[in-house]
Amino acid sequence: MTTAPTELDELCYLTAQSMTSLVTSQHFKLIKKLGEGSYGKVMLAVHQKRGTPMALKFFPRRSTTLQAFLREYNLSVSYCTHPSLTRALGIFYSTPSHYVFAQEAGLYGDLYDVIVSEEGVSEESAQRVMSQLSGAVSHLHSLGFVHRDIKPENIFLCDRAYRWVKLGDFGLARAQGTKVRAVWYNSPFCVPEVEGAKTVSDAEEAEDIWMSVEPSLDTWALGILIYCLLTSCFPWEESTSDDPSYRKYRDWFNRIQQREETQDTEAETDVSPQFDSLSSFVLTLLRKLLNPLPQLRPGPDEILSYLGGPWLLKTEKEEMRREQEAQVEAKKMHERGGVEGEKEMMGRRER
Numbered sequence: 001m002t003t004a005p006t007e008l009d010e011l012c013y014l015t016a017q018s019m020t021s022l023v024t025s026q027h028f029k030l031i032k033k034l035g036e037g038s039y040g041k042v043m044l045a046v047h048q049k050r051g052t053p054m055a056l057k058f059f060p061r062r063s064t065t066l067q068a069f070l071r072e073y074n075l076s077v078s079y080c081t082h083p084s085l086t087r088a089l090g091i092f093y094s095t096p097s098h099y100v101f102a103q104e105a106g107l108y109g110d111l112y113d114v115i116v117s118e119e120g121v122s123e124e125s126a127q128r129v130m131s132q133l134s135g136a137v138s139h140l141h142s143l144g145f146v147h148r149d150i151k152p153e154n155i156f157l158c159d160r161a162y163r164w165v166k167l168g169d170f171g172l173a174r175a176q177g178t179k180v181r182a183v184w185y186n187s188p189f190c191v192p193e194v195e196g197a198k199t200v201s202d203a204e205e206a207e208d209i210w211m212s213v214e215p216s217l218d219t220w221a222l223g224i225l226i227y228c229l230l231t232s233c234f235p236w237e238e239s240t241s242d243d244p245s246y247r248k249y250r251d252w253f254n255r256i257q258q259r260e261e262t263q264d265t266e267a268e269t270d271v272s273p274q275f276d277s278l279s280s281f282v283l284t285l286l287r288k289l290l291n292p293l294p295q296l297r298p299g300p301d302e303i304l305s306y307l308g309g310p311w312l313l314k315t316e317k318e319e320m321r322r323e324q325e326a327q328v329e330a331k332k333m334h335e336r337g338g339v340e341g342e343k344e345m346m347g348r349r350e351r
């Protein structure tokens with residue numbers, strides 16, 4: 001275990017001793033609700049005396065352990081120093097009904113709203129968002145933490161055009177290598193390696209399946225996120241063999257793999273239909289991030305090698321068209337240069 005997760009345990013122990021109780025309204029003016037999750041609600045507030053805006057995250061005490069609250073708070077305040085991670089502001093307290101901490105507020109909603117909006121996300125914006133998240137998640141991984149809950153609802157916008165985004169919600173973040181119960185849930189963000197837990201959850205007396213928390217969980221989520229940003233859809237409903245769209249993806253993935261191993265360039269490798277609008281360039285990246293085998297998934301910084309090129313097929317075609325036009329133009333210039341040159345030669349001869 002790296003030192004940061006061990007330090008985090010110590011910080012939780014120490015902050016438990018200095019927890020104060022406050023009356024929220026005596027210190028903060030609540031402005032509006034920023035959002036609500038399964039653990040509690042988040043309010044936009046300003047500090048009564050200083051006017052500082054902040055997000056106050058309220059955790060009901062009846063459903064939250066003090067340890068879980070302090071872990072999320074301390075992780076955010078002490079380790080989220082990357083500009084694209086949501087940092088806590090050093091304010092935490094309890095009320096008779098809630099534990100509360102203050103965090104930087106994303107004032108422009110979250111990425112989910114943008115993805116489902118009519119305009120969708122441009123290719124340029126998708127790359128800008130992913131370059132920031134690649135850095136943010138790499139930062140967490142370098143400290144030995146895995147986020148485990150990367151999804152559009154947990155990416156907050158710092159400006160209207162989402163030029164600057166911040167990953168938040170560290171409630172499920174754990175130290176790399178922690179053994180946790182494998183939990184299957186119905187979403188493409190749920191990794192295929194927990195498929196076994198789906199059948200277990202149906203069988204009453206089945207034994208729990210345990211898994212190790214690894215960075216590859218976040219890598220998978222970043223791959224799904226890229227797909228969502230580019231298409232405003234999910235690639236499939238759930239990453240299990242029951243899902244026809246996921247099966248198609250996996251078959252395609254295996255065919256490409258086989259072609260690479262056998263170097264059989266003739267082999268048929270038509271892309272699985274839900275990827276039709278994506279460029280071959282970004283498909284290479286997605287095949288890496290969405291590798292069904294977790295141990296073969298790269299780190300989030302792999303994304304950096306794929307910035308700048310076309311991610312949408314339309315753009316890839318456009319780029320080819322632009323290149324062809326440039327070549328035709330260059331040829332014309334060359335020919336014109338030749339004719340001008342010839343005229344000049346003729347002129348010289350006549351003189």
Ligand SMILES: Nc1ncnc2c1ncn2[C@@H]1O[C@H](COP(=O)(O)OP(=O)(O)OP(=O)(O)O)[C@@H](O)[C@H]1O
Binds near residue numbers: 038041055171
């Ligand atoms: N710092 C913040 N700035 C702006 N909006 C925020 C912030 N924190 C949370 N929100 C909003 O509140 C919603 C719920 O917050 P959050 O995801 O942290 O809660 P949760 O109960 O842990 O959720 P989940 O069910 O995803 O685990 C987010 O989707 C987002 O819209």
